[in-house]
Amino acid sequence: MVAVPPLFFPSGFYYRVGAIVWILSIAAIGLNLLMGYAGQVSLGHAGFIGIGAYAAAILPSRYGLHGLAAMAVGACASALIAWLAGRPILRLRGHYLAVATLGFGILIAMVLTNEQWLTGGPDGMRVPRLVILDWPVRGSDTWYWIGGGLMILAAWIALNLVDSPTGRALRAIHDSEVAARVVGVDVARYKLTVFVVSAVFASVAGSLLAFFDGHITPDAAGFLRSVELVTMVVVGGMGSIVGSVVGTLVIVVLPQTLTFLSDYKHIMVGALIMVFMIFLRAGIVPTLVALIGRRWP
Known part of the structure; x- marks a missing residue:
């Protein structure tokens, strides 16, 4: 999946798009664990992307912390905040839970926007270049392979979690909380x-995006980013780790392929997503798997 696309890349720009796909896939995989397996909706998950991104920007530039250490601190901070916020929020269900997580994401974005002395x-602010063993990480092609490798690692962790007793418990909760109890x-x-696990995935993705772009703004934690993550999960297929990657690929690549439509690009993207949801209601990957299973039993 990671090694084949570069064989067909006509220019370096495609490495950049590919790197973004792999990095955002990490966040989508984490969100799919929460939504697709546990059945808990989150409309503010970009808040954790913002925490990871600003940890990568603030800690190295202002406190001299190594980039990898800053990423780890951001992940730990996201885990702690998710644990503290999740205890009351996850008592809610349905649209109450969705609104509560939306409020959480808006709160994080407001803090990042208003605390100018820090953020x-x-x-926004500049992000120092990531350095690994005296090697400055630069270039879209390099980030393509780093993002792809970490995406595979994230998928492996998620698949192992799904196949564990925890995964079976999550599926039971998704089907019926009462029956699970x-x-x-x-x-x-x-x-x-x-x-907490999904928050850590999102935080790591945020740190990687910050290092990759070299500059970060509060938009990373904005509502539109949260909606984008949810769309990736739903389009690819809830309850499918591979679907998270496919959904991210569609949402990131589709606008790039429709640039020739100029002002009508966003209209066409929205229309195509509607078509996906009408004819592929379970998501791209689960629907295709079901069709293949019917044809070749």
Whole structure:
């Protein structure tokens, strides 16, 4: 999946698009664990991307921390915030949960925007280049392979989690919280656990995006980014790790392929997403798997 596309890249620009796909796939995989397997909706997950991104920007530039250490601190901070915020939020269900997570994401974005002394305000701030063993990481092609490798690692971790007793508990919660409680599943603990795990995935993706772009703004934690993540999960297929990657690929690449439409590009992107949802209601990957299973039993 990662090694084949570069064989067909006509220019270096495609490495940049590919790197963005792999990095955002990490966040989408984490969100799919929360939505597709545990059945918990989050409309503010970009807040954790913002935390990871600004950790990568602030800690090295102002406190001299190594980039990898800053990424780890951002992931730990996201895990702690997710644990603290998730305890009351995850008691809610349905649209109440969606609105609560939306409010959380808006709160993070407002803090990043208003605390100019720390974050640079709406204009954002520069992110120091990531250095690994005295080697400055630069170039879209390099970030393509780094992003692809970490995406594979994230997918492997997610698949192992899904196949574990925790994964079975999450699927039970998704089907029915009441039934899960009856068979002895600690619903609150498992929901909080997957919320924390998904937050760490998003934070790592945010740090990688910050290092890759070299500049970060509060838009990274904005509502539109959260909606984009949810769209990636739904289009690719909830409850499918591969679907998270496919959904990210569609949402990132589709606008690039429709640039010739100029002002009508966003209209066509929205229309195509509607078509996907009408004819592929379970998502691209689960629908294709079901069709193949019917044709070749």
